[in-house]
Amino acid sequence: LVEARGEGTHADIGDIMSREFLIARPLLRAVEEAAAGRPPVLLIDEIDRADEEFEAFLLEVLSDFQVTIPELGTIAAEHPPVVVITSNRTREIHDALKRRCIYHWIDYPDEAREVEIIRRRVPEVDERLAAELAGAMHRLREAELFKPPGVAETLDWARALQVLGAERLDEETIADTIGVILKYREDVETVRAAGLERLAGPPR
Incomplete structure (x- = not known):
């Protein structure tokens, strides 16, 4: 787009697959913070509303606490973040994901x-x-x-x-x-x- 406007060349703006053009979402930000020695608390609310593809990706993150980006490599957390996952039981969560969690039921308050x-x-x-x-x-x-x-x-x-x-x-x-x-x-x-x-x- 920059080249089309005549404002520069590909070399001027660098590789579009570089970190400069990557928008870090919460999962990646949590791993990056943990990799920098500042493990955060990551809340994943109502996991049952997410699709199975996200659940599979989350399983990878929780297994190794790392995110692999083909163009940039692997970002690994030195100290795993604290992850809190909530579910309203609108659908069944995969057993592999549940095995990586400590289960706690929160009932209605008195x-x-x-x-x-x-x-x-x-x-x-x-x-x-x-x-x-x-x-x-x-x-x-x-x-x-x-x-x-x-x-x-x-x-x-x-x-x-x-x-x-x-x-x-x-x-x-x-x-x-x-x-x-x-x-x-x-x-x-x-x-x-x-x-x-x-x-x-x-x-x-």
Whole structure:
């Protein structure tokens, strides 16, 4: 492109396959930082949403903590980075990748902890409404739902109620806002059939 514009020659700009023209993405940056003696923490969030090609590449990185670039050679980490991988179980992760991980299951928080999260992230919601929300969400998660709501949905619900000016979680408010937390028609029908009033009760 430079030559076409008459601004220089190939020799002027150097080899386009050189490091100068390489855009380092997070995996390569993590290995480079580790190779320089500054091992970082690398977070790979929701690995199950990535394709199998990325998973295979990640397996190579986690096996040897190095990245090979044909035109530039191999960059190896002297001290491996700390790698944290999360999954929502939307698909199965390859066994070879799981064997390289220390598994830890993070369950839903208890009601008291969920109240703390609501109050911290949506401080406009008062203590009582936060407790009602946490209690309702825990009762919802006990139902046989296709997609039980998580903490993210709790916060979305809290923000929606705050925008609507709701002060209490009554049956009418739940009916008007249930689409904030349930995203499948079957789940909405299941909860309605069981009775919305069971969600509107006081915290347990």
